[in-house]
Amino acid sequence: MPEMPEVEGLVGFLRGRAVGLEVTQARVSSISALKTFDPPLETLIGATVTGAERHGKFLDIATSTHHLVFHLAKAGWLRWHETLPQTVIKPGRSPIALRVGFGDGLGFDLTEAGTKKSLAVYVVRDPAEMPGIGRLGPDPLSEDFTRDDLAALLTDRRTQIKGVLRDQQTIAGIGNAYSDEILHAARMSPYALAAKLTPEDVDTLYVAMRETLAEAVEAARGRPPAELKDAKRRGMSVHARGGEACPVCGDTVRSVFLADRSFEYCPTCQTGGKVLADRRLSRLLK
Structure with a gap:
């Protein structure tokens, strides 16, 4: 399962590669992975990525409209593409749970291997309002954690x-x-x-x-x-x-x-x- 160091690595990568890009597509192929319906996933299209943060093991991509937050769980991962594949994702027949595209043809897939599906994706206005984030304990690497x-x-x-x-x-x-x-x-x-x-x-x-x-x-x-x-x-x-x-x-x-x-x-x-x-x-x- 990706833990703090790997999620922190992903956050750093996305800050350097995705900030400033416009979201051109956001498609979910695993309905069970998307845990929210309001705001809808489509509201991310046309938004600009403004930052990336980590909350425990949650990864938070901030945009000019909403936040795309995901928890990779046991078998989830983020695959970055310098040229986003144009193949059609078939629900139930692909390990890809979510595909996000940016300008210039860049983008990433969230994938999940295995039969037990636990990867979770959220579109929210404020990550702090999510129960999974709001209940988190202190970050052990925080300067304030003594x-x-x-x-x-x-x-x-x-x-x-x-x-x-x-x-x-x-x-x-x-x-x-x-x-x-x-x-x-x-x-x-x-x-x-x-x-x-x-x-x-x-x-x-x-x-x-x-x-x-x-x-x-x-x-x-x-x-x-x-x-x-x-x-x-x-x-x-x-x-x-x-x-x-x-x-x-x-x-x-x-x-x-x-x-x-x-x-x-x-x-x-x-x-x-x-x-x-x-x-x-x-x-x-x-």
Whole structure:
């Protein structure tokens, strides 16, 4: 799933490539992806792109009339075209959910792979009025987000720290991948209870979170959309690297499989050598 660094990379690219362009077409081919009807999508045609912003994992393209906001979800992506294809998009038979064209023949497609369709597109007057954005927690890279702010968010949270980091209403922009990376950098178990972290643990977690995300954002900066996914993969120490050697200690990175996702960790670095139960395997052995 695209998370803060990749979305920030897309925002930077669109600011440099799309701002000042006129929207010449906006066509949705996946009706389920469009979550709003007022204002209609067609009101974007003829508008000029004035900016691009990120709200957590939402990408917001501002125009002279309205905002085009989208959440790429698990399998969504933005494909930029220097020459927008003229082929007809057939609903239900194409991975393309939305096509947006600009002057000079430029444009992009929002695509979604797989059968589970979660990509969401909104046309709104004010992004702050969207429930998904209005309920977002603080941005962990904001200059205003301090170590004490993090400590306050964790107080009395008797839930696993992995889940807390992924909760968008607690901290915005972090998902499954970067929570793995942050906890590995902090040498902290994904199952550690947030409320039981010591002040020293909070110090370590705060630094790991800020540094991990800042490095990832910097790695994404200036890259075209086609290169962002590979840059993300190259920067991962444990996420999606189950079975490989930990780059810090050399132990084998382990995976835990849940209902709809998995996460990775290093036993030596994070759990004192303890191997966490793989729930998928546990079910098979029953």
